[in-house]
Amino acid sequence: MKTLVTGANGQLGQCLKKQSAKFPELKLQFFSSAELDITNSEKVNEIFKDGNYEWCINCAAYTNVEKAEIEKEKAFLVNAKGAKNIAEACSSNGVKLIHISTDYVFDGEKPSAYVEEDKVNPINVYGASKLKGEEYIQQTLAEYFILRTSWLYSEFGHNFFNTMLRKANEENCVLKITTEQKGTPTNANDLAEGVLQIISKEKTAYGIYHFSNEGQATWYDFAKSIFTNATHLDKVELIASNEYKTQAKRPSNSILSKKKMKNDLGFKIPTWQESLAELQKSI
Ligand SMILES: NC(=O)C1=CN([C@@H]2O[C@H](COP(=O)(O)OP(=O)(O)OC[C@H]3O[C@@H](n4cnc5c(N)ncnc54)[C@H](OP(=O)(O)O)[C@@H]3O)[C@@H](O)[C@H]2O)C=CC1
Ligand SMILES: Cc1cn([C@H]2C[C@H](O)[C@@H](COP(=O)(O)OP(=O)(O)O[C@H]3O[C@@H](C)C(=O)[C@@H](O)[C@H]3O)O2)c(=O)[nH]c1=O
Secondary structure (H helix, E strand, C coil), X not given: CEEEEEXXXXXXXXXXXXXXXXXXXXXXXXXXXXXXXXXCHHHHHHHHHHHCCCEEEECCCCCCHHHHCCCHHHHHHHHHHHHHHHHHHHHHHCCEEEEEEEHHHCCCCCCCCECCCCCCCCCCHHHHHHHHHHHHHHHHCCCEEEEEECCEECCCCCCHHHHHHHHHCCCCCEEEECCCCEECCEEHHHHHHHHHHHHHCCCCCCEEEECCCECCEEHHHHHHHHHHHCHHHCCCEEEEXXXXXXXXXXXXXXXXXXXXXXXXXXXXXXXXXXXXHHHHHHC
């Protein structure tokens, strides 16, 4: 199954490369942002036309939640127009799409876990741009999976996990981490494996799905677990505190219900604590 992967040098792209070793039957072709700019519709069409792909995994995105507040146009160009370009090329060439979206499409006011049918209402520019991308895909294409995920981390790229480990190596490190949001840290390697399973098992139950690890945490809980596992970083002082200043608002609750993913696609999902510990043992 020949598959085009966009945004290949990002966090999820790198996890897909790593996890693809478990799926030798899949033929993945990886395109970095320099090789395929998804905002360039001509280039997108050219690559799709020449490639004879069955699937596309769209990992390309503008993911800087803070900067998006001041670079609104750029965030929408990549996350909305870029997703539209990809959906149109998929539609014209009979390619099935797996697109990644975010828990930040929700406002966080719901007291329990979000299901796929819940009302969306983003409270920051990044979330609004990702929602527009979802809408374009739904309007353009029938054969798509939109996987909304949350709090991705891995050994690759820029993410909260790597930020914590980097800061911990600074001298006299004091980390003040918020308890104001609850959600679920998700190992991007688990998501990558899930994406590849959808293709490998030729799933056809198209639509929107929620995929995160199981369980819930605040960012402080997540940081605490990272340092509990990393026993050599015992000099870090970790404080639960809501002083950290941000430009963008974030949903206070963005826990995602995985019922649909488990029932309709037959997925088994590890808890965030298990998956975090496993990753930290392996790196
Ligand atoms: N990270 C997270 O916590 C979460 C991410 N998601 C979603 O998951 C997906 C993957 O995220 P993740 O891998 O973490 O993000 P990254 O920021 O690590 O990777 C995104 C990639 O997209 C590339 N990109 C940016 N603009 C373009 C463009 N115009 N054309 C082609 N490629 C482009 C970037 O390249 P370059 O570096 O060269 O700009 C980068 O390699 C995204 O859709 C994101 O919205 C959802 C929930 C949580
Ligand atoms: C670094 C740091 C962050 N924080 C807070 C800020 C914020 O509320 C929270 C998380 O910070 P980050 O900026 O790392 O995370 P953020 O960029 O909000 O992460 C989001 O990225 C996008 C792409 C998504 O789609 C989301 O699912 C989510 O993963 O932790 C502290 O309290 N102290 C700190 O030292």
